Amino acid sequence: MDSNFEGGNEENKSKIYLDYNATTPLEPTVLTAIHDALRDAWGNPSSSYTAGKKASHMIKQARSSVANMIGALDSDIIFTSGGTEANNMVIHSALEYFREFNDIVDLKPHVITSNLEHDSIQLPLLNLAKQGRIEVTFVSASQDSGAVTAEEVLQEVKPGTCLITVMMANNETGVIQPIEDIAKAIRGLKKSRSSKKIPRILFHTDAAQAIGKIKVDVDELGVDYLTVVGHKFYGPRIGALYVRNPTGDTPLHPMFFGGGQERNFRPGTENTGMIAGLGCASQLVVDNLDQYHDNMKMVRDYLEFRLKEIFQDKIQFNGKFQTSDRIPNTCNMSFIGSGLEGRKILATVKKLQASVGAACHSDVVSRPSPILTAIGVPHDIAMNVLRLSVGRDTSKEDIDLVVEDLKAAVECLKQG
Numbered sequence: 001m002d003s004n005f006e007g008g009n010e011e012n013k014s015k016i017y018l019d020y021n022a023t024t025p026l027e028p029t030v031l032t033a034i035h036d037a038l039r040d041a042w043g044n045p046s047s048s049y050t051a052g053k054k055a056s057h058m059i060k061q062a063r064s065s066v067a068n069m070i071g072a073l074d075s076d077i078i079f080t081s082g083g084t085e086a087n088n089m090v091i092h093s094a095l096e097y098f099r100e101f102n103d104i105v106d107l108k109p110h111v112i113t114s115n116l117e118h119d120s121i122q123l124p125l126l127n128l129a130k131q132g133r134i135e136v137t138f139v140s141a142s143q144d145s146g147a148v149t150a151e152e153v154l155q156e157v158k159p160g161t162c163l164i165t166v167m168m169a170n171n172e173t174g175v176i177q178p179i180e181d182i183a184k185a186i187r188g189l190k191k192s193r194s195s196k197k198i199p200r201i202l203f204h205t206d207a208a209q210a211i212g213k214i215k216v217d218v219d220e221l222g223v224d225y226l227t228v229v230g231h232k233f234y235g236p237r238i239g240a241l242y243v244r245n246p247t248g249d250t251p252l253h254p255m256f257f258g259g260g261q262e263r264n265f266r267p268g269t270e271n272t273g274m275i276a277g278l279g280c281a282s283q284l285v286v287d288n289l290d291q292y293h294d295n296m297k298m299v300r301d302y303l304e305f306r307l308k309e310i311f312q313d314k315i316q317f318n319g320k321f322q323t324s325d326r327i328p329n330t331c332n333m334s335f336i337g338s339g340l341e342g343r344k345i346l347a348t349v350k351k352l353q354a355s356v357g358a359a360c361h362s363d364v365v366s367r368p369s370p371i372l373t374a375i376g377v378p379h380d381i382a383m384n385v386l387r388l389s390v391g392r393d394t395s396k397e398d399i400d401l402v403v404e405d406l407k408a409a410v411e412c413l414k415q416g
């Protein structure tokens with residue numbers, strides 16, 4: 001049984017959680033790390049006496065674990081309140097960089113992104129464009145791969161392009177985006193752009209759905225910024241922003257000002273307990289990624305095998321493409337037939353806890369996922385979607401129970 005319901009109340013024990021892309025429970029060792037830090041390292045990390053030094057040492061250790069997890073230097077890690085803050089900080093920094101640069105050239109800042117992004121990228125960009133402060137280009141993902149291509153992203157580059165931001169893996173389909181290819185193409189433009197005295201193109205990826213599932217290495221990716229989100233890999237609800245040498249190569253500008261913490265990049269007395277938890281969760285990824293990956297992939301593939309076995313041609317998978325890879329834990333599927341909307345299925349099942357798409361869109365019931373629409377899934381199929389995302393402890397027994405639960409729900413809905 002899925003371990004995060006062990007010890008839960010009776011109702012919870014009968015439930016099977018398959019929404020790990022929405023959020024994950026804390027690993028028990030992470031919970032212990034948080035508890036111990038709150039108990040033993042309550043001092044202000046800026047204080048020079050023992051209580052403060054205990055806290056600052058714990059933060060130093062956590063920073064090192066986060067850096068190690070993504071192949072970064074400790075000094076490249078800035079702790080934030082979460083992924084939304086990290087993503088907004090990247091956009092803010094790119095615009096500040098451009099503004100400083102713009103004394104030389106009379107251009108409007110231009111940002112390129114995909115049509116698959118999380119709202120914490122899409123909405124700040126749309127808001128800035130609405131204010132007339134930037135131009136933004138949303139590159140469409142291919143319907144044949146569920147991903148953008150480096151060629152199509154780079155085709156949109158203009159003299160004023162100062163930021164390209166593309167998520168590493170999509171939260172609904174699980175499709176992995178070509179981050180390395182985009183970075184390589186951007187590097188190819190660096191020399192010509194610097195000779196024309198136009199802004200460097202900064203490159204960011206939101207790795208929220210990739211970390212803890214596949215290898216994430218900032219040097220292999222070639223990014224300038226990378227977003228880390230703790231609650232997607234059994235850590236606490238804080239985050240971190242990777243910035244390649246923030247005091248030198250890569251611009252980073254604070255969104256607010258205060259006591260000077262995080263080298264003035266992100267002021268505010270540090271959340272030692274949660275930072276300790278993020279460090280512990282990161283160390284678990286360093287130590288166990290291959291095992292996590294392999295188990296999640298085995299269980300997800302078994303899920304898709306069983307779904308196909310039971311429902312045959314009455315379902316379709318929306319994230320499986322010959323020409324792109326997926327993170328190992330995600331299955332996006334739709335039932336084929338009227339009256340089988342994903343929300344109705346989820347309201348009818350007895351055990352399964354999952355979603356039809358991004359949790360932050362769960363209140364929108366009248367339209368299909370914009371992500372599925374973006375990759376060409378027809379309206380009626382997109383309305384019948386289930387997003388199933390397995391976790392580290394999901395078992396084949398859980399999958400057998402879920403498939404039986406879905407079979408019963410579909411039969412019940414078909415009987416009207």
Ligand SMILES: O=C(O)CC[SeH]
Pocket residue numbers: 021022023118171172357358359360361
């Ligand atoms: O995809 C999810 O559920 C998390 C982002 Se809102």
